[in-house]
Amino acid sequence: MQTLEDLQTGRLAGARHVKLACGLTAFPEAIFTLADTLESLDLSGNALSVLPDDLHRLYRLRILFCSNNRFTEFPAVLGQCANLSMIGFKANRIRRVPPGALPPRLRWLILTDNEIDALPDDIGNCPDLQKLMLAGNQLSALPDGLARCTRLELLRIAANRLTQLPAWLPELPRLSWLAFAGNPFSAAAERSTGTAQPIAWRDLDIGECLGEGASGHIYRALYRSADTSRTVAVKVFKGAVTSDGLPDCELSACLAAGAHPNLIPVIGRVADHPDHRQGLVMEMIDTRFVTLAGPPSLESCTRDIYSPDAVFDTEAAFAIARGIAAAACHLHALGLMHGDLYAHNILHDGRGAALLGDFGAASFYDLGDASAAAFERLEVRAFGCLLEELVARCVSASPQASRLADLRDACLDEVPANRPSFARIVEGLCL
Numbered sequence: 001m002q003t004l005e006d007l008q009t010g011r012l013a014g015a016r017h018v019k020l021a022c023g024l025t026a027f028p029e030a031i032f033t034l035a036d037t038l039e040s041l042d043l044s045g046n047a048l049s050v051l052p053d054d055l056h057r058l059y060r061l062r063i064l065f066c067s068n069n070r071f072t073e074f075p076a077v078l079g080q081c082a083n084l085s086m087i088g089f090k091a092n093r094i095r096r097v098p099p100g101a102l103p104p105r106l107r108w109l110i111l112t113d114n115e116i117d118a119l120p121d122d123i124g125n126c127p128d129l130q131k132l133m134l135a136g137n138q139l140s141a142l143p144d145g146l147a148r149c150t151r152l153e154l155l156r157i158a159a160n161r162l163t164q165l166p167a168w169l170p171e172l173p174r175l176s177w178l179a180f181a182g183n184p185f186s187a188a189a190e191r192s193t194g195t196a197q198p199i200a201w202r203d204l205d206i207g208e209c210l211g212e213g214a215s216g217h218i219y220r221a222l223y224r225s226a227d228t229s230r231t232v233a234v235k236v237f238k239g240a241v242t243s244d245g246l247p248d249c250e251l252s253a254c255l256a257a258g259a260h261p262n263l264i265p266v267i268g269r270v271a272d273h274p275d276h277r278q279g280l281v282m283e284m285i286d287t288r289f290v291t292l293a294g295p296p297s298l299e300s301c302t303r304d305i306y307s308p309d310a311v312f313d314t315e316a317a318f319a320i321a322r323g324i325a326a327a328a329c330h331l332h333a334l335g336l337m338h339g340d341l342y343a344h345n346i347l348h349d350g351r352g353a354a355l356l357g358d359f360g361a362a363s364f365y366d367l368g369d370a371s372a373a374a375f376e377r378l379e380v381r382a383f384g385c386l387l388e389e390l391v392a393r394c395v396s397a398s399p400q401a402s403r404l405a406d407l408r409d410a411c412l413d414e415v416p417a418n419r420p421s422f423a424r425i426v427e428g429l430c431l
Contacts, residue, residue, distance in 0.1 A: 124148030158245025319352025384411025
């Protein structure tokens, strides 16, 4: 970890990346000595409330993180930072984003867990915007200017105060990953979810932590029922707003999804947790299943990161695609959009078997609404991105690989209405 002393004594001279978390209450002037080299600055976890009016002197700065500070207004000076493309102000107290505050090369903006009630219409002047994280605010509407952000691919607007979505939203040509649960317009559907067997916390012997996600921890556990014991996975939700939305909404979506061969099976929901936490009890997945890819990096923005040696024969790629398309078809028949259909949320066994998990970004929509088909076509584009990644890593150029490439192109069509439905995709992959 870098320190303020490192900065002030010149030990960070020539640094391209600086991270300082040391209780700062004011922006350290010594950072300007790095103007000729500094590209990434992380000041998260301090007590800052303002940035200097001449921050644009850091003319090489591309990435700025100021999460978990005390800002009440998004700094207007950021609009003058010509090369700034990624900004993170998660978990502050921001109420206002002034006009002109968004830099022209903005690609990725994180404003999760603040108090913002409106965004400036000039967000439409950010043509490179791909990723916009706004969950956990007080937005009652989206600015019409956002419709001009035609490169937008991922949008998180869960846990706000939206009473409806603009008609233009699902028609954006590249939008692929959308989360909007926890808003007034979706509340009724979220209450009408499936049920699951309650499993008493006392019947679970909790073991090692298997992993941690944005919404909770997953543990290995021994479930002792009336006549048998078996190993299960238990997800205990944290209870706070995440980058995707609210854990309660994730729980509702998991229960509503029901059973499908390509979804991770849910056994029941945790009852009587000592800290009153929500939780799910799931089948323990065989250890031969591994994650298909890693999540996006700062550079890749919206695209997953695969291991350099990740390759698939055409038959396995076909089987993965067929299984995930079948799972998505099942979900959309229920009026449920996964919202995070990504390789990093897919487990596979190397031979084509695949399971889709993580409903943290899932959203309900009304199947009788005029926009229902548009929501499905939106997620079809996410599936097209998955196909693009699989095709790029196929080791053979067989006719089947060509079929996958044709399907990829159809799913990525920038006119959403031209994309196939998941039912048609499944049908085509089963021929």
